[in-house]
Amino acid sequence: MRAESAAGGTLAFVGLGANLGDMRQSLQQALQALAVLPGTDLLACSSAYRSAPVDAGGPDFLNAVAQLRTQLSPLDLLDVLQAIELAQGRERPYVNAPRTLDLDLLLFGELSLQTPRLSLPHPRLHRRAFVLQPLLELQPGLSAPGLGGLAAYLPALQDQAISRLGPLWPSG
Template sequence: MERIYIGMGSNLAAPDQQLRNAIEALAQLPDSAFVGVSAFYQSDSLLPGQPRYTNAVAALDSALAPLALLDALQSIENDQGRERLERWGPRTLDLDILLFGDRLINEPRLKVPHYQMHLRAFVLYPLAELAPADLQLPNGTTLGDLLAACPFVGLERLPL
């Protein structure tokens, strides 16, 4: 089993409930054990004119292969009404594999670590609630280093 961190986001159709439903679905994945979830955070969309996002990070221990996990996550997204009309469009649910153990994955369908996580406070700060600051990414950078370079700006931690 490997520790996997999954970024979760929603800005349509009751985003908080979308994330709660995703957490329940993640807890039911085969060959996996749900470890925990961060607090929920709100942030502005990366593109103007879209509703604010609710984001969190979940941790799993799983024996699933990376692409099998990706397929399972996309199935959860689809079950919750995800439509892939445009790359950066609003969505009911977005589930991204941020880290998969200490693996570096470069497949056409999957890049891990997530290619922009180092730029996204709405990923790093929830991740820091679940992972130690000395967590080392495959390139040798630590989570603490990423946090130091990415200020807590534009985020609102939601009450539990």
């Protein structure tokens, strides 16, 4: 147990994805990094899901969603997520390029935010089965600011290939 707990912090959800290298190991290392963030508790992680790329080429992705409680600000959390990506060799040669690790801040409490660096909720979370299915696995009745109940968006995503693979992270 860490001395610095996130009691009273904000509930946040982070999307994890990879489609290069040892994808399972990349996601597990990212979860390990999230689990030791100061002022942050890793509360849960969804199952791992295999999904075909959406609006991109390359190999299939391995995806999951982590649920955190954090005392970090949204931009501080974004900085940490990008530092974890960089530490695992993330490169950005072009938009939607294949990647060793992708960490997206999906939701941050009930915050709606539009800045050049960060949009909350994530602007495409309701259009991606690889985000919605793991999110709803963690919280089936989850709603997002400006979107409402997220389960209502799943029927429109039936054409997106996705399969649940099982646990990625030990449950707590």
